[in-house]
Amino acid sequence: MKKARSLAAAGLAALLALTGTACSGSGDGSSQAGGQVTLKLWTGFTGGDRPGYDTIVKDFEKAHPNIKIESTVQPWDTIQQKLPSAWLTGQGPDIAAVSSDPNAVAQYVKTNSVLPITNTGSGYTKINTDAFAPGIVKEFTYNGKLYGVPANFATLSLYYNKTLFKNAGIANPPTTVAEMKQDAKKLTTGGKYGIALADNNTIQMWPILQWLEGGDIVNSKNCSVLQTSEGQKSLTDWTNLVVKDxxxxxxxxxxxxxxxxxxxxxxxxMNGPWAAPGYKSAGVDFGIVKIPTGVDGKSATLGSVAPLSISAKTKHPKEAQEFLAFWTGKATQKKFSLQTGFPPVRTDLVDDAELKANKTVAVFQSQTADSRMYLPQVPSATKVDSDAYVPLIGNITRGKSLASETATAAKTIDSLTGCQQ
Known part of the structure; x- marks a missing residue:
């Protein structure tokens, strides 16, 4: 789960190494010489999918010989430490994947550090927002203006160990949440666990379990619903499975x-496409299937997206937006998906024969329509996660009272979001 994993030590090392160089340059971080424009790009894609992003940059430069991309890849922690002040002072990059957390765009909007994106449409050099996966445009829109595009998009699917399933006498992976719970119990034997449920320093899994059970974290007014009967019910079964079973x-x-x-x-x-190469290297005989359907008969999964935004102080907004258009373009996204196993950020590739033939891409892509964002545009979403939701799951899975802990989490959430019933 490299997108959300804390890399504090690596981040500090990178920060020390980059202190004297990464923010130096020509004012806004871009330059122009001899008619050629140089755009500086920061991303945090340090994992196995990095070559796919490098390919996008190389292909863009080949198609746009007058624009050079100076790309710096560093841990997300480093970007989050340096980028706010760099963009405020005009010393940062022209373009950045500002965080692995899509809600982080809000902080740059508040400080007027990010450029509204204007060249949307369907032309080759325009950003076709109509083709983006569900919820993405809304996620990056504030006060009616678009401030980011998806640097990537992924859904979480269910990985299962074929050998362990066979040894337990289970012929097929679960297709319903009821089967998933039954299988988790049956597979917990002989020092093996039925499922690995991370609850901290991770891309979130527990919200998926809540959605499958008919619950949620907040309502449309950003008020907690954890303390409601539905909210508690959505956590009960899985909490008991962890605590008791x-x-x-x-x-x-x-x-x-x-x-x-x-x-x-x-x-x-439950994991994203970035995990598959590591499991293959480990020699695991695994399969990947859609997240099972929930109690309402419908499937739901987490949609994971990192925002790609433009500095408000860039001297080359036209070229920067052209780069975003290329990044999210149909041909680029198809090539990226085939190279990395990530589903494309676009929905108009769902019937592409080559992508459908790629089993890894096909599974993750098939869940795009079922995907939901985690705390989308919820005020102080990062702190809602760190100060309320993560502690809640940690406490109830250690046997503390579900009613008491959800009530405590609800108070924290409502105070952070400014909820007014």
């Missing part, structure tokens, strides 16, 4: 959950 270790980070599955010690895990 020990289907997953308690307090797993994303890295620890990945390690359990890689070692063949967990039979299931």
């Amino acid at each position: 020990k289907v997953s270790p308690v307090g797993l980070t994303g890295a620890e959950a990945d390690s359990l599955f890689s070692a063949g010690k967990a039979a299931m895990e």
Whole structure:
């Protein structure tokens, strides 16, 4: 789960190494010499999908010989530390993937540090927002203006260990949440866990379980619904499975959950396409299927997206927006998907024969319509996660009172979001 994993040590090292160089340059971080424009780009894509992003940059430069992209890849922690002040002072990059958290765009909008994107439409050099996966345009729109495009898009699917399923006498992976719970119990045996459920330093899994059980975290007014009967009910079964049936270790980070599955010690895990190469390298005989359907008969999963935005102080807004148009273009996204296993950020590739033939891409892409964002545009969403939701899951899976803990989390959430019933 490299998108959301904390890399504090690596981030500090990168920060020290980059202190004297990354922010130096020509005022706004871009330059122009001999008719050629140079755009500086910062991203946090340090994982196995990095070559796919490098390919986008190379292909753009080949198609636009008058524009050079100076790309700097660094840990998300480093970007989050440096970018706010860099953009405020005009010393940062022209373009940046500002965070692995899509809600982070809001902070740059508040400080007038990010450029509204205006060249939307359907032409080759325009950003075709109509083709984006559900919820993305809304996620990056504030006061009627668009401030970012998806740097990538992924859904979480269910990975399962074929060997462990066979050994447990289970012929097929679960297709309903009821089967998923039954299988998790049956597969918890002989020092093996039925499922690896991370609850901290990870891309969130527990909201998916809540959605499948008919619950949620906040309502349309950004008020907590964790304390409602529906909210508590949506957490009850899975909490009991962890506390009483020990289907997953308690307090797993994303890295620890990945390690359990890689070692063949967990039979299931919800994860994104970035995980597949590592599991293959570990020699796990695994399959990937859609998240099972919930109690309402419908499937739901988490949609994960990182925003790509433009500095308000760039001297080359036209070229920067042209780069975003290329990045999210149909041909680019198809090539990126085939190279990385990520689904494209666009919905108009769903019937593409080559993508459908790629089993990894096909599974994740098939869930695009079922995907939901985590705390989309909820005020102080990052703190809602860190100060309320993560502690809630940590406490209830350690046996503390569900009613008491959801009530406490609700108070924290409502105070952070400014909820007014």
